[in-house]
Amino acid sequence: MAESFIQRYWLMRALYLFLCIFLIFMHLLPLDTQPSNWTGPDLILAITFAWVLRRPDYVPVLLIALVALGMDLLFQRPPGLWAACVVMGAETLRNRAPMLRDLSFAAEWASVASTMVGITLAYRLVLAVLMVDQAPLGLSLMQLLFTLAVYPVVAFVSHTLMGVRKLTPGDLDAMSKRT
Numbered sequence: 001m002a003e004s005f006i007q008r009y010w011l012m013r014a015l016y017l018f019l020c021i022f023l024i025f026m027h028l029l030p031l032d033t034q035p036s037n038w039t040g041p042d043l044i045l046a047i048t049f050a051w052v053l054r055r056p057d058y059v060p061v062l063l064i065a066l067v068a069l070g071m072d073l074l075f076q077r078p079p080g081l082w083a084a085c086v087v088m089g090a091e092t093l094r095n096r097a098p099m100l101r102d103l104s105f106a107a108e109w110a111s112v113a114s115t116m117v118g119i120t121l122a123y124r125l126v127l128a129v130l131m132v133d134q135a136p137l138g139l140s141l142m143q144l145l146f147t148l149a150v151y152p153v154v155a156f157v158s159h160t161l162m163g164v165r166k167l168t169p170g171d172l173d174a175m176s177k178r179t
Contacts, residue, residue, distance in 0.1 A: 012058040015162065016051060020044050020067045024074060039139050041146035044071065045086065046154040049093055049112050054155075054164045056094045064090050081126060085119040101166055105155070113148050120144050 023043050044067065051059045068083035092115055100108050120140060127134045134140075158164040 009057060013063060016059055019047060024071060039143045041150040042143055046147055046151045048090055050155045050158050051164055052090045052093050053097050053100060053108055054166045056097055061087060078132060082123055085123045089115045089119040109151060112151055116144060116147060
């Protein structure tokens with residue numbers, strides 16, 4: 001029985017990694033050669049935060065850090081800055097997860113929204129202090145708003161199609177202990 005739990009954790013970690021690699025690949029495809037006036041949501045951030053709040057053991061911090069660092073390198077951002085912001089945001093949400101378990105989705109969404117706003121502001125502030133070129137403020141705010149708008153869809157799809165449900169009292173965690 002313990003082996004099936006361990007297999008499930010590794011399967012879900014592999015699924016998370018596959019989803020992230022697929023989304024990075026889709027982002028890097030040269031579908032349009034003209035610069036865009038708008039930006040889409042950061043689906044990897046939404047998936048990461050949704051999974052961290054529901055099943056923190058499916059997305060360990062090292063996996064989040066490796067995915068975010070890989071995104072920094074592939075998207076030609078300052079290496080490690082966005083990764084550090086995402087890891088800090090994910091760990092903040094991971095610490096809040098037990099308190100949010102019994103609350104409504106609105107409370108979860110508000111918590112995710114405040115964390116996303118905080119890491120976006122911290123990222124832009126560090127870039128401004130170091131005088132690094134950055135995207136226009138309008139594009140960054142557009143991406144933040146689109147990510148917040150798509151978060152309920154990501155949470156719903158994660159819950160229904162992928163089986164990433166919130167831990168309930170009596171469930172077993174990664175160490176086969178009851179929560």
